[in-house]
Amino acid sequence: DAKTTQPNSMESNEEEPVHLPCNHSTISGTDYIHWYRQLPSQGPEYVIHGLTSNVNNRMASLAIAEDRKSSTLILHRATLRDAAVYYCILRVNTGGFKTIFGAGTRLFVKA
Amino acid sequence: DAGITQSPRHKVTETGTPVTLRCHQTENHRYMYWYRQDPGHGLRLIHYSYGVKDTDKGEVSDGYSVSRSKTEDFLLTLESATSSQTSVYFCAISDRGEAEAFFGQGTRLTVV
Numbered sequence: 001d002a003k004t005t006q007p008n009s010m011e012s013n014e015e016e017p018v019h020l021p022c023n024h025s026t027i028s029g030t031d032y033i034h035w036y037r038q039l040p041s042q043g044p045e046y047v048i049h050g051l052t053s054n055v056n057n058r059m060a061s062l063a064i065a066e067d068r069k070s071s072t073l074i075l076h077r078a079t080l081r082d083a084a085v086y087y088c089i090l091r092v093n094t095g096g097f098k099t100i101f102g103a104g105t106r107l108f109v110k111a
Numbered sequence: 112d113a114g115i116t117q118s119p120r121h122k123v124t125e126t127g128t129p130v131t132l133r134c135h136q137t138e139n140h141r142y143m144y145w146y147r148q149d150p151g152h153g154l155r156l157i158h159y160s161y162g163v164k165d166t167d168k169g170e171v172s173d174g175y176s177v178s179r180s181k182t183e184d185f186l187l188t189l190e191s192a193t194s195s196q197t198s199v200y201f202c203a204i205s206d207r208g209e210a211e212a213f214f215g216q217g218t219r220l221t222v223v
Binding site for chain 1 (some may be wrong): 146154155167171199208
């Protein structure tokens with residue numbers, strides 16, 4: 001099964017941009033790249049997803065490498081509320097689009 | 112918030128007893144998923160469903176079974192609970208396979 005690799009933790013200053021990297025070198029052509037985040041004692045929350053092209057929404061931007069073997073989640077201005085565990089995920093098209101989570105990156109935001 | 116409800120939210124049970132967790136959605140989404148989350152492991156997929164009566168195994172399906180007799184409900188059953196199944200269980204739903212998934216608030220299960 002396709003897997004993702006992320007740094008265990010990252011630190012950012014408040015109001016500065018944050019670039020969270022993810023490697024997914026075994027991605028297949030039909031696998032979608034998703035990002036979720038999880039706050040303590042809550043279920044994961046959807047952030048953004050894409051297939052080949054870069055994507056923007058109100059929460060973040062997703063930059064996907066041309067060979068699709070890596071991607072970067074960009075938070076344009078980190079706030080204290082962005083401190084969470086961020087998961088880079090592949091939605092694997094096996095008929096059921098099962099979703100495989102990696103270990104995630106814990107983002108610390110300093111005031 | 113997506114209409115997804117997990118019940119119970121907390122449960123303590125004894126080793127060897129059967130346990131059923133329920134995930135209920137009001138969104139009419141086709142796909143439903145059960146995950147467990149343990150310290151150091153992130154979320155791991157147990158089983159998923161891509162339609163009524165259509166289910167498949169995830170990466171940690173041993174000791175678990177599921178059923179989906181109607182669109183809105185996805186049941187996870189531990190036939191004979193073991194201490195290793197102590198975990199937080201999350202249900203998720205999605206409309207299309209590639210679309211965003213919405214997660215429930217989780218069920219904390221303790222097997223003593």
